[in-house]
Amino acid sequence: MVEIYEQLNTKTIGEAPSTDIATLQNPVHLQAGNKELLADINLINQATFRDGRPIPGTGVVDEITLTDGDSGVKTVLVSCNGGEVKIVNLIGGVRSGGSADVTYQFYLREVGKTDLNFYFTRSSDSGILFNGDSNYPSYPIVLDENVSLVVEATGTDYTSVLYQAHTYRVR
Numbered sequence: 001m002v003e004i005y006e007q008l009n010t011k012t013i014g015e016a017p018s019t020d021i022a023t024l025q026n027p028v029h030l031q032a033g034n035k036e037l038l039a040d041i042n043l044i045n046q047a048t049f050r051d052g053r054p055i056p057g058t059g060v061v062d063e064i065t066l067t068d069g070d071s072g073v074k075t076v077l078v079s080c081n082g083g084e085v086k087i088v089n090l091i092g093g094v095r096s097g098g099s100a101d102v103t104y105q106f107y108l109r110e111v112g113k114t115d116l117n118f119y120f121t122r123s124s125d126s127g128i129l130f131n132g133d134s135n136y137p138s139y140p141i142v143l144d145e146n147v148s149l150v151v152e153a154t155g156t157d158y159t160s161v162l163y164q165a166h167t168y169r170v171r
Contacts, residue, residue: 050171054087058169066153067160068098074107074115078149078165085171088141088149091130097159099124104161106130107150108141115150143167 028034028041049055062078080086093104101122107115119136121128130136143149153161 052170055169055171059089060167062165062167063162064151065160065162066151068156068158070153071156072152072154074109074150074152076109076148077151077163078143078167080143080145080148082145083171084145084169086143086167086169088143088165088167090166092128092164093130093153094127094162094164095153095158095160096126096162098155098157100155100157102153102155102158102161104128104130105152105154107152108143109148109150110146142170 028037030038045051064075064077066073066075078086078088091106095102101124103120103122105117105120107117109115118141119130119133121130121133121135141149149165151163153163
């Protein structure tokens with residue numbers, strides 16, 4: 001049973017990446033013989049704030065810039081490493097150049113499946129906070145290692161679109 005701690009003891013609580021913890025707990029089966037190990041894994045998850053609430057120090061603003069040459073190209077904005085779960089809190093876009101409408105689209109992508117389009121809007125505004133739109137989903141968007149947030153900008157009269165998403169880890 002000591003092995004699980006030996007593999008983590010070189011890191012402080014805040015430094016233990018989700019990939020290390022996931023690697024240690026993924027092969028563990030729910031059975032009576034693993035009762036002590038499962039209790040240890042639960043303790044490690046609590047100590048590393050992996051309890052479904054926001055993990056301190058994990059809030060980030062992911063950014064990607066798409067140019068007019070990328071018009072109609074779907075691009076991953078947010079993805080997760082193995083063992084991670086993130087909440088998308090806020091999404092915005094800032095357009096540079098041009099004055100015609102740009103169509104902004106968001107998708108959820110699971111590799112090997114058709115992308116799920118959950119939002120699109122057409123606008124000539126230079127800066128948009130999508131969460132304020134009445135058609136934007138009011139539910140939290142939860143991502144894990146299987147599902148990524150993908151963005152697309154389509155139009156003919158813009159120089160670039162800077163997409164930004166505020167996310168935080170919950171696991």
